[in-house]
Structure formats: structure tokens, C-alpha cells
Amino acid sequence: MSKAKTRKEIDEKYKWDIEDIYVNENLWEEDFNQVKELAQQIQSYKNTLKNSAEQLLEVLRLSDEIDRKTSKLFLYAKMRRDEDNTNDKYKTLFDRAEGLTVLAKSASAFIVPEILSISDEQLQKFLNDNDDLKIYSHFIDTITRQKEHILSPEEEKLMAMVAEIATSSSNIFTMLNNADIKFPVIKDEEGNDVELTKGNFGRFMESSDRRVRKDAFKALYSSYNKLFNTLGTTLSSSVKTNIFYSKARKYNSALEASLDQDNVTVDVYENLIKTVHNNLHHLHRYMNLRKKVLEVDELHIYDLYTPLVKEYKVKIPYEKAKEIVLAGLQPLGDDYLNILKQGLDSGWIDVYENVGKTSGAYSWGSYDTHPYILLNYDDKLNDVFTLAHELGHSLHSYYSNRNQPFVNSQYTIFVAEVASTVNELLLSDYMLKNSTDIKEKMNLINHYLEQFRGTVFRQTMFAEFEKLMHERAEKGEAITSELLSNIYNELNKFYFGPDVVIDDEVRIEWSRIPHFYSAFYVYKYATGFSAASAIKQKIIEGEPNILRDYINFLKAGGSDYPLNLLKNTGVDLTTPEPIELALEQFGNLVEELDEMFIKVDSAAKSNYKQA
Known part of the structure; x- marks a missing residue:
């Protein structure tokens, strides 16, 4: 039986050189300790930022130094964990890096509220008087643009402290999805037993053997179905977190709060959904073509990824x-x-x-x-x-x-x-x-169409799903696994049209999508x-x-x-x-x-x- 290789079995030339970040973990520990010291140091600048342009510049530079070191520490720990999510050593390292990030953000939480306490005229004078401060012009404009959504220094500190708790649902999902979930063994095209993984699932879904596609499809979702209620709870918790942040920052909705970070208005988001809705006939025609070419009485979701040009098979090392x-x-x-x-x-x-x-x-x-x-x-x-x-x-x-x-x-x-x-x-x-x-x-056009379907139509459907589940929660509805499944099922029917059978397994596809834990992404x-x-x-x-x-x-x-x-x-x-x-x-x-x-x-x- 074919099994996934262990980390040690992979040739070194096909691994990233993570030592380019830190040659050894002693250096990681040194930076870790230095960030803690800098986090204490930056506290001494509280209530001084309005004193002068030089004082403001000094604290912004120190904040940048903390952020640069913290992001480097977090990068190393996260990548080490990503190499093997079953390795407890690097799960611990990641937890420490995440905790340090919260500490650093908490220590610097006073900066934005203090900048907002400075009048617009004074801030402009600081920028005019100090050329070195000008590189922070866009940063300052971004802050002042969102002035009504920035809280008091103490409230901002509290929000920073909550951040580690707020990521819990995402972290739990990551562990379930990458470390704990186990998939069944299926038979490949030659009848060999193969352990299903998220990595080879895509290959099975592209198989020209419909039995293999169907078996892989059902096997994958049978594993997620066993975690149905747990995964519904983690996603519901993530939605509640987004709503909490939006209300705390005085936004009308979680969607508005998310888009405002990019200075994008809700109508841009809604325009995308509306424009795609108006052009779904293109997708429906493609589904009709796929059904015709595959010569099937019913086109199922597990038929959507197999190449239409059956005779053209390509394996690219x-x-x-x-x-x-x-x-x-x-x-x-x-x-x-x-x-x-x-x-x-x-x-x-x-x-x-x-x-x-x-x-x-x-x-x-x-x-x-x-x-x-x-x-x-x-x-x-x-x-x-x-x-x-x-x-x-x-x-x-x-x-x-x-x-x-x-x-x-x-x-x-x-x-x-x-x-x-x-x-x-x-x-x-x-x-x-x-x-x-x-x-x-023909195969390349087919690939492009699939790329487009997956990137424009599918992601827009995902975006609409996120919008709908947040709106339901904001109205006070309980976001249960069943509700999520019903919303997701109806969207699939609407987007794919009359030529696609929406299999029961698709109802719970939402349960395996990591992006839903980064809302409105x-x-x-x-x-x-x-x-x-x-x-x-x-x-x-x-x-x-x-x-x-x-x-x-x-x-x-x-x-x-x-x-x-x-x-x-x-x-x-x-x-x-x-x-x-x-x-x-x-x-x-x-x-x-x-x-x-x-x-x-x-x-x-x-x-x-x-x-």
C-alpha cells in the first residue's frame, strides 16, 4: 500500500532552507528575549507622543523594530510547525511565538490611540517639520481615516490581549484539519490500496476512472462528517469573534469592518456578487458542456475536476x-x-x-x-x-x-x-x-476554465456564503452545523445550475475550508x-x-x-x-x-x- 512519506524521507534539495531565518534555535531564543525587553521599553513612551515629531518618530521606529523581530520569530515557528503538525516541539514553539505576538501588540497598543489624540493640524505640522517622519504618512493617514473605530488606550490594550483567544477557533480547526483527521484507504485505478490524503485527493478527483473519483469524494467527506458538530462549532465561534470585533469598533457589520482595513466599501464586495450572478449562464453552459463531453446521465460534483480531454494525460515532474x-x-x-x-x-x-x-x-x-x-x-x-x-x-x-x-x-x-x-x-x-x-x-483551455471556475465563481460563492452566515448571526440566529449546511447547499444549487447534481456530501464542504477562518478574504x-x-x-x-x-x-x-x-x-x-x-x-x-x-x-x- 502506498503511504505518504515522513519528513526524513524527503530529499533535502526539495526542502526549504529554514536555517536562512535562524542558523540555530539559540538565535531564535535570543530574539525572543529581546522582543520581551523591547516590549517593556516601549511602555516608557506612553503619554509622550504629542510632545514632538522626534518623539513620535522614535516610538514608531521602536515599534517597527519589535514588529520586524516578532514577525521573523513567528515565521520560523509557524514554518517549523507546518513541516510536521504532529511534532510537539514545534507546536510548543509556535504557541510561544503566538503568545509573544500578543505581548508585543499589547505593549504597543497605546500608540494608535495616542496618535489619534493629536490634532490633525499638529500631526501635519510634525510631518512638515521632520522629513524622516514622512515615511509614516500613509500609516498615519490610515489611522486617522479610521479614527471613529479606534478605542481608548486601555480598550485597545484589552483588544490586543483578547487576540490570542480570538484565534482559538482557527487554531483548533488547523489541528483537526492537519493533524488529527484521518482518511480511509481507497483503491486506485489499478485496484491498489492507497491511503487517502488531502494531497492526493486532488489527483483522485482528476482521475478518468469515475469509480475512483466517487470513492475518493465519499471517503474524504465521510471523515469530515465524523467531526460535523465540532467543525460547526469552531466556525460558529470564528463568526462570533468577527462580530464581536466589528461591534467593539463601532462598525455596522463584520463585513464592513473587514473591508475597511483596505479602504474598500461594501458596494465593491456586493458588486462582485451581483456581477457574477448576472453572468452565471456562462458557468451553466460550461457545466452543460462538461456533462455532454463526459457522456454522463447525471453530472455530479465529483465529475467537475476530471480533465475533459480523456486521451491527454500529462505528468510533469x-x-x-x-x-x-x-x-x-x-x-x-x-x-x-x-x-x-x-x-x-x-x-x-x-x-x-x-x-x-x-x-x-x-x-x-x-x-x-x-x-x-x-x-x-x-x-x-x-x-x-x-x-x-x-x-x-x-x-x-x-x-x-x-x-x-x-x-x-x-x-x-x-x-x-x-x-x-x-x-x-x-x-x-x-x-x-x-x-x-x-x-x-483543449486540455489547457479546460485547465484555464477550471482555474477561472475555482477562482472567480467558486470564491465568489464562498464570499456570498461568508456574507450570509455573518448576516444570520448578526440577526441573532444560532449558527449551527445544520444551518451552515443548508445555506451552503442552496448556494451550490444556484451557482452550478440545473445540469449538476449537488451530492449530499457537498452540504458539509464548508467544514474543510480554511479560508472561512479569515473572514471576507x-x-x-x-x-x-x-x-x-x-x-x-x-x-x-x-x-x-x-x-x-x-x-x-x-x-x-x-x-x-x-x-x-x-x-x-x-x-x-x-x-x-x-x-x-x-x-x-x-x-x-x-x-x-x-x-x-x-x-x-x-x-x-x-x-x-x-x-
Whole structure:
């Protein structure tokens, strides 16, 4: 029976070089202790920030030093835990890092309220009189913009202290989802017993053998069903936490509170949902095409991920994937590619799945380290695109960290998905243009449509689910596992349309989605994809100055509000236009793929008659 490898069984060249953060854990302990000392030191600045521009600058610099060290400590501990969630040593280290983060935030909690106690005129005078303070202009503007939502110093300290408790539901879910949950053994296409994992689930769902797809689907959800009530409670607790924070900060809703961090209004969120609703006919047509091509009487959820081009099977080893990605991202220029090569060859990436490793993929790092990428590479075409995607995040961080002061280096999640998706779309464009095989082209279009379905339609459905469950809770309804399942079930029916059977297992899919513990995050995938689609098209068409503007966008980090940063590339997400254009392109590709299937089918029938 095939089993997932242990961490020790993975070749070292496919592991990230975490020692680039700390050569040994003694250095981690030294920084840990130093942060505790600095946290005490910063307390001495209480009630002094209005004294002078120099005093304000001094405390902001000290706060930055604490944040930089804390984020580096947290990065190391979290990544060590992610390598193997069953390792108690690193679970303990992570808990300590999380506790230190709360301590640091609590110690610095007085800063924002004190800045808000300074009059706007005095703050402007400080900025005019001290050139070094000017790098904090956007930070100060962000604070003063949210003035009515900032609490008193003591209340802010209390809110910071609550943070560790507030993350409990997410941490419990992480342990259940990555360490405790066990999946059954199923039989693969050859009849071999294989232990189901979250890593190989995707491969099974892409299988051309419908029995394998169905078995994997039912096996996965049978495991989550055993935790049905527990997972409902953890998600309900997370929702209650979001509502608590929104009420404490005097927002009208949890949604408004979340969006305000990016200076995005609720109508942008609702515009996305409305625009997608108005274009669901494109998705329904794609589902009809999938049903027709697969030649099934009923199209089930477990039929949605298998490639439509059955005869075209591709397995892409990691080393080959690196070559493809480098070739596909050529349009981004030599400087971008040189940094990319450095990342691929210098211990940035943890490639393969192992027992206890955190599932999925991410790019992460701190201001004082190079970026890191966690993968669970499984030789699928989708894994190649995931590599390109995460490298997009990493290069965004690389450019931002080296061109912005620490205070402006953290770009928001709203723009984060733009850089990653531009990479994916350029890669897709490259592979399509360089393919001479009609079936390969059909497979690539199929992949793009699946990418779009998963990023725009699916994430918008997720976003609507988050909106609905928070609204129900804000009205005083009990958020039970059954209620969550009913809401989720109805959304699936609405989004997928009449040609898809919504299997009973799908009712509890919400129970395994980690993003729901970072509320109102997922809509940014859909808006980011739409923005990236527009930018990619500009790059491919060679629009004057677009490459310069795009690289400057990456370098800008968090130096301005996200909607403004995107406008500098010619994309305006306050209007439905970018989303509508992306949805229109999806519809055109569905039509193109349909015509290609007709052409291939006609050719096959002609050859049959000639034979």
C-alpha cells in the first residue's frame, strides 16, 4: 500500500532552507528575549507622543523594530510547525511565538490611540517639520481615516490581549484539519490500496476512472462528517469573534469592518456578487458542456475536476515544471526572471507532501528574510500553475521589501492575488501559444476554465456564503452545523445550475475550508483574478509602459490604498468592467472549447468511416 512519506524521507534539495531565518534555535531564543525587553521599553513612551515629531518618530521606529523581530520569530515557528503538525516541539514553539505576538501588540497598543489624540493640524505640522517622519504618512493617514473605530488606550490594550483567544477557533480547526483527521484507504485505478490524503485527493478527483473519483469524494467527506458538530462549532465561534470585533469598533457589520482595513466599501464586495450572478449562464453552459463531453446521465460534483480531454494525460515532474514556469514568465523581463531563478535554486521552496505537513500551498516570509513557499507538489498540471502562482506572491514580497521601508512593505491581501494570478495567466498564455497539439490546447483551455471556475465563481460563492452566515448571526440566529449546511447547499444549487447534481456530501464542504477562518478574504481572489486578467492582456499586447507600471506596482508594496495602486496599472475595481470582461473571456473560451470538441469528434467519425 502506498503511504505518504515522513519528513526524513524527503530529499533535502526539495526542502526549504529554514536555517536562512535562524542558523540555530539559540538565535531564535535570543530574539525572543529581546522582543520581551523591547516590549517593556516601549511602555516608557506612553503619554509622550504629542510632545514632538522626534518623539513620535522614535516610538514608531521602536515599534517597527519589535514588529520586524516578532514577525521573523513567528515565521520560523509557524514554518517549523507546518513541516510536521504532529511534532510537539514545534507546536510548543509556535504557541510561544503566538503568545509573544500578543505581548508585543499589547505593549504597543497605546500608540494608535495616542496618535489619534493629536490634532490633525499638529500631526501635519510634525510631518512638515521632520522629513524622516514622512515615511509614516500613509500609516498615519490610515489611522486617522479610521479614527471613529479606534478605542481608548486601555480598550485597545484589552483588544490586543483578547487576540490570542480570538484565534482559538482557527487554531483548533488547523489541528483537526492537519493533524488529527484521518482518511480511509481507497483503491486506485489499478485496484491498489492507497491511503487517502488531502494531497492526493486532488489527483483522485482528476482521475478518468469515475469509480475512483466517487470513492475518493465519499471517503474524504465521510471523515469530515465524523467531526460535523465540532467543525460547526469552531466556525460558529470564528463568526462570533468577527462580530464581536466589528461591534467593539463601532462598525455596522463584520463585513464592513473587514473591508475597511483596505479602504474598500461594501458596494465593491456586493458588486462582485451581483456581477457574477448576472453572468452565471456562462458557468451553466460550461457545466452543460462538461456533462455532454463526459457522456454522463447525471453530472455530479465529483465529475467537475476530471480533465475533459480523456486521451491527454500529462505528468510533469517538478524539475520540468521549473523550466516551464521560467519560459512562461519571460514577458516580465530579465530582472524579474533573475530573481525568480534565485528563488527556484536557493532554498525558498518546500516541495513535496509528507506526513503531518500543512496541506495546500502558500508564499510567506518576513521583511528580513527572503520569501518562502510551501507546496505539496504532486506532478499534476495544476501543481505547475500553483508553483507559478506562489512565485508571483514571492516576487511581489521581494520587490516590496527591497523598495519600501518596513512600515510600507506589507501590501494588502486585496492586491496580493493580482501578482500571483498574472503569473498563472501568462503561463497559460505561453503554453497555449506554444502547443501544436489540438488535444493539448483543449486540455489547457479546460485547465484555464477550471482555474477561472475555482477562482472567480467558486470564491465568489464562498464570499456570498461568508456574507450570509455573518448576516444570520448578526440577526441573532444560532449558527449551527445544520444551518451552515443548508445555506451552503442552496448556494451550490444556484451557482452550478440545473445540469449538476449537488451530492449530499457537498452540504458539509464548508467544514474543510480554511479560508472561512479569515473572514471576507476569499472575494479578493475573484477581484484579483479580474484585475490580473486585465493586466496580463496589457502585457501580452505590449501596451506602452505597462511592464514599467506593473513592476512599479509590485515595488509599491503597501504604500497606498489597494484600489489606488491598481488604478496606476489602468485597472479600476470600483466599476464592474474588469469583472465583466473576465467573465466574458470565460464565456468565449467555453464556446471555443465546445467548437474544438465538435471538430475533434467530426474528425474521429470521418476517420472511422474511411477505415
